[in-house]
Amino acid sequence: MGSSMTRGDIENLATDFYGLLESFKHAPLYHISFEIFLVLAVIWLVVFRKPRPIEKKLTEKEKQDLIDEWQPEPLVPSVDPNHPALNVRVLDGIVGKTVEIDGKKSLNFATFNFLNFVGNQRIADKAIQAVQKYGVGSCGPRGFYGTIDIHLELEERLARFFQCEEGIIYSYGFSTIASIIPAYSKRNDILFVDEGVHYAIQKGVEASRSHVKWFRHNDINDLERLLAEQEVLDKKIPKKARSIRRFLIIEGLYVNYGDICPLPRMVELKYKYKYRIFMDESVSFGTIGQAGRGVTEYYSIDRQKIDLISSTLEYAAGSIGGFAVGSSFVVDHQRLSAQGYCFSASLPPLLAAAAIEALNIMEEDNTLLFETIMEKSKRLHKKLLSIKGYIISGDEISPLKHIRLTHAFNTIGRLEEIVQFAQTRDITITVARYLNDEHLLPEPSIRLILNVEMTDEELEFLCAVLQEALVKVTT
């Protein structure tokens, strides 16, 4: 108690208090009642009265003034007329191994025509037959007489090719994975997504409104770290954790990087941490694996362990559209819940016919085509590595590679110069185009794509031109 109150102080206080009470006795009645009223008023103000919000009551004239004064922004900001999207090269004719621009033919290392099915006579014939039987458009969504028997055939063939139970096709490659992810993953679920996935997957992830956990590109340790953290969180809320679904979204072969995902370890972790794997094999379908069945075949992993494989018909198969294969349990759900499937017109039958014929060619060939493309990719990789001054990113068996200049030099301007120079030497290549709102914008690069029918001389020529271009740009 360390107070230094002496006996005298206490006596003084008591006297003062007594004096106060005495004064009450002598005060007039109106004074006392007024004091009591004030005390009650203070108590009421403090305890009962809530602060009323200050309401802005505007008059009609004020409202009209606000409406008259309000100036919206222009609908779109002004555009730069030199933007590359407004100055593209215009092509003529079949975009196969060679492409014609302004009357000149050049070798095509830019389009995703891996197996050179564009311009293939058999496929064109089948497409023509389909037009003669079904016309061009399907005139309706799948639910309302837009399902044509050729769609059912294509779905069955794709499922058989991948040795899965069921397949489903979409009419647009971009919308495939962008509709699939929101169909399964809802607001409370968790998505573990590789940072380097392509834009369509990013949009699908955004549309799903789930919790997203990005892990560093192809870094399995980073993924394990995130999974372990999530497990710790789960232990705190065990009941809720039993209703949160988890998905791993990866690509087989990444379009933006050219490297293959570490699938065996991811499948092991799947059974440990109980998540489902959705793999997008857009680039690896028809290019990786002994029979072109993708990364699962390359690693000899049982395809039943991957919950859903989605891919596109717009790259190796040389048609339009996308598809997904997996077990019936997983795939059938999309027929009622995937927006891009239910509310959109179905694939034009001629494109489905072209895809079926492409599958026929792939199955007949069995292994030669795919061995060839993997072999040529390796050779191209070696040749490219021998050019000093370029950084090559991509696996050696990947038919898709990204070329960059060494660090300080690597700007879009210089890469465009290389592309223009190559065009004058009759080689068509392209700078990879991205939008600025990508989750992780890749460094500027030239995306080189190998066509299986390129000869060794043509590959040599490509490397020679790239070498020349490098000299021209860096001096």
Add this chain to the structure above:
Amino acid sequence: MVASSLQAGHVTTVHRHLTSKFHSNEEMGQTVFPLIDENLKKNNYKIGIENNNDDENLQREEFEETPLYAAILTYLSYAILCLFGWLRDFLRQSHIETKRGAVDPNASLAFVPLYQSYESFYTRNMYTRVRDIFNRPIASVPGAQFELTERVSDDYNWTYRYTGKTISAINLGSYNYLGFAEKTGPCATNAINSIKTFGVANCNTRTEIGTQRYHVELEQLLADFLHVESSIAFGMGFATNSLNLPVLASKGDLILSDEMNHVSLILGIRLSGASYQTFAHNDMKDLEKKLRAAIVHGHPRTNRPWKKIIIVVEGIYSMEGSICRLPELIELKKKYKAYLYMDEAHSIGAMGKHGRGIVDYFGADTNDVDILMGTFTKSFASAGGYIAGKKSLIDYIRMNSHANTYASSMPAPVVQQIISSLRLLQGPEGKKRIYQLADNTRYFRQKLVDMGFIVYGNKNSPVVPMLIYMPARVTRFNREMLRRGIAVVTVGFPATKLLDARVRFCISAAHTRQMLDNALISIDEVGTEISLRYSTRHKSRRLREL
């Protein structure tokens, strides 16, 4: 007005005599209109379309109220279905009945279940029982008459068996408004030639090595057709909305969208990050109220003014058959300095004197609609979508659109089909088709209304929804019509409100008067069997009395 109705009556009478002379569509060749040709030349293409000049007439729509007994019975039906659903689930759980359907391969491994049990309740117990009326595969061109593949189920629609035979039926379900879904004729021939010249696909995006000369030609042709400065085309109509609205709107903008807008618009609005409010369907007073409140109060919490306001509407609403009120929208838009986005998926090609859509139908100025969007799937019998407007707008979209930068460019045969049908549309062939469609629409709607059925929407819209309300009647109607050789589209919950299950007829210029009459006879028969004549505004009559 009297004179016009007399003329209209004259045309109808002429048609009744001419039905037998129309080509039958057994061989499904190119649609031929020999006698309309004469008729039109006589009257100089003026009948029917140009007489509806006043806005009142153009916008007259009807949405009769649900009769009380129908509402009660419908709720009762769903309640009974739910009860039976729970009973069946219980039987399945206790292994009295075998569980059907696919099983999760990961089920025994303690994975979190992929689907909520209540989500799949509807699928297991209500949808599967009537699954055969949806997703019917066809085996021919989706023209006015087509072949359905026959499929049979031995276990109440859990699995199907294809018998190998086909059923011939009149097609009242496909979006083939101008009848361009043909396998012979100039469009098909040009498409085939384009496959030979350009191959089937391009395998690259528009901004890299994917822009062909035919893309540039298509966009130019489309811009000329619509009387706008510029346009851009994409490979999928759904993606045109969902991938381009995020380019136009962003956080800090306000979007006012009609409550009946299509899923693609809603997805696009959601992905854009802008705030949005819905206004009552086609209710301009509600829209004005919301516009005023938005400008006066700004953002709900911070009161900051909105950067811009975009009104999103559709030309023809595919489930309601109604047409947006364009003149009033343009007035509102100018008064409050908002921007207008019109999705003409169903109306481009099908409405208006020249087939230019709702702007043409009302005779408005195309410059007043800031963003015109449409699809090629419906009237042009192809695939894809477009956006049209001022050059600055289209250039901006070209630079920033997700579809332009990441999606494959449109293939040659698809583009060629659009170009051919656009060229035909601008010539005399197009006029015939537009006229035929308008005539078919008015005839069909009038007959249905006169028979006493409740039909929603504007009397000029080729989308004709007829209300059925009860789920069991919906199913029976569909199956009975197919037995009589008419293929229709019936929709229920969740595509429409719970009470308003309906059948939606899509009229085509390729339908002959004979086909429409056959359809009406069947509708009359089935409608009488199932008692579908709900209308209290119009007297119920049999077809033979009309």
